[in-house]
Amino acid sequence: MATRWLDEEQQRAWRAWLSVSELVPRVLDAQLQRDxxxxxxxxxxxAMLSEAPGRARxxxxxxxxxxxSQSRLSHTVGRLEERGWVRRERAADDGRGNLAVLTDAGWDVVQQVAPGHVEAxxxxxxxxxxxxxxxxxREALEQVLEGLDPDHSLRVEHGADTAEER
Structure with missing residues (x-):
């Protein structure tokens, strides 16, 4: 089977995507580190905790x-626990699962940081x-996403009114 090389327009789009996908997180990290x-x-x-019922997931x-990943999240939540912004609890419904709960101090941080983040x-x-x-x-990204995850098993549908977009 012959290799289907990218044409010039596809190559330019791909390289632009690579640059954007590297630079946007860097810009957002810099703003959040600063603020x-x-x-x-x-x-x-x-943000995901702030949107959840009872601020817990x-x-x-x-x-x-x-x-x-579960491992990376555990480390992230651990760092947020050290700052008093998140706590872990056993799930009340079955006692087996663990919940991350946004504390009042964490909620205050989200409210303080969200305006600068959305501006960034x-x-x-x-x-x-x-x-x-x-x-x-949006339409192009949704089409690519649909091709990557046609059964929607790899992603979470995000609503239009999330802390990330506030």
Whole structure:
């Protein structure tokens, strides 16, 4: 079978994607480090907890939503526990699972950091784009995502009103 090389337009798009996928997290990490001494990965954990009923999620669900392995999430939650922003509890419904719970202090951090974070997201991603290009970007990314995960087993559907987008 012959190799299907990328054409010039595909090559340019791919290289732009590689650069964006490396630079956006770097920009967001820098903003969060500056404003709260947080990594983007830690902020996502706090944000996912802030959106949950009772500000608590099973660790397995949180790992999936935060796009982290169980091991990495455990370390992230441990660091957030040390700061008093998260605590772990046994799940009351079955006693087997563990929950991560956003504390009041963690909730305060999310409320303080979210405005600067959303401004960094806007500045890095959306300010350079018109409404039409934003829609086209969303549609293109959703199409790629559908090809990567057609049965929706690898992703969590995020609502339109999340802390990440506030």
């Amino acid at each position: 709260a001494g947080l990594t983007h990965a830690a902020y996502v954990v706090l 099973r660790m397995s669900d949180l790992a999936r939503r935060a796009n982290q 997201v806007r500045s890095a991603v959306f300010d350079p784009l018109s409404a039409d290009r934003t829609r086209a970007l």
